[in-house]
Amino acid sequence: MSHPPAAGTRVPWHKVHPAVRAAVEEFLGGRVAEAITQPGGFSPAAAVRLRTDEGRRAFVKAVGPEPNPDTVLLYRSELKIAAALPESVPAPRLLTGFELEGWVVLVFEDVEAGHPELPWRRDELDRVLHAIDRMSAALTPAPIDAPPISDVFGPAFKGWRKLLKEDTDGLDPWALRHLGELAELESGWAEAAAGDSLVHADLRADNILLTDDRVYVVDWPWACVGAPWFDRMGMLPSVGMQGGPPPHELLTDPDPAVTSVVAALAGYFVRQSRQPDPPGLPTVREFQRAQGVVALDWVRRRTGWS
Known part of the structure; x- marks a missing residue:
């Protein structure tokens, strides 16, 4: 693996x-x-x-x-x-x-299902992405009361701005060169991600179950109200690092709002991966680091900064 x-x-x-x-x-x-x-x-x-x-x-x-x-x-x-x-x-x-x-x-209820096969198979990935798009449409407007996305991720999506004041030894050279610009781009993420859709906000292969004819989405503690494209966008760094296509091939919307949120997500992964292991979660930092590599490449492509 x-x-x-x-x-x-x-x-x-x-x-x-x-x-x-x-x-x-x-x-x-x-x-x-x-x-x-x-x-x-x-x-x-x-x-x-x-x-x-x-x-x-x-x-x-x-x-x-x-x-x-x-x-x-x-x-x-x-x-x-x-x-x-x-x-x-x-x-x-x-x-x-x-x-x-x-x-x-x-x-x-106990569902007889399994997680998607990793590395990602394209047929299963297409099934999942179509299901996510259908789910986003069905959950717009949000059918239940949930906090706005800015409240849920506001404290976390400040990675680049925090790194401006922290030790940056070992930081990716491109990110270090553009740290100020990344911090500024990230700062607009909350307005960019605002919306009226109920979003899961933590989609990865381990939060998805497949049967022969259904796609189940599990583990909803981060659910919030935001832009309908947030779930697809948020899932793609993990897809890329788990053997699937890179994010830029799966979300081609050039909207600057998407770029701002991708920058915030990348900043979160990059900074979190530099922190000590949280109690009882010995593997999460390495997982975040790998997602950060993919997300940072996505930001580089979307901004076009040299």
């Missing part, structure tokens, strides 16, 4: 708080006879396909306050969003969710 995996440290079912496991079994109406951990994703949490002794199935996500309390906040946000998503959204149905003993728990 030539690209870093989208995988972190999962919590096995038997290490989930006993009260949480008991509550899930009570909801499912039977003892858990099989628990299969799903490896994709970065969160230091449980992500488990369960089967009870009576044959009922569910997919359960559960996270406690250790080792990363920020993940609890994300799961709390996902619980709120998942409970509100209309049936028209191509996402597995939330069966129940609750908080108990400091843990946040989401119980979804």
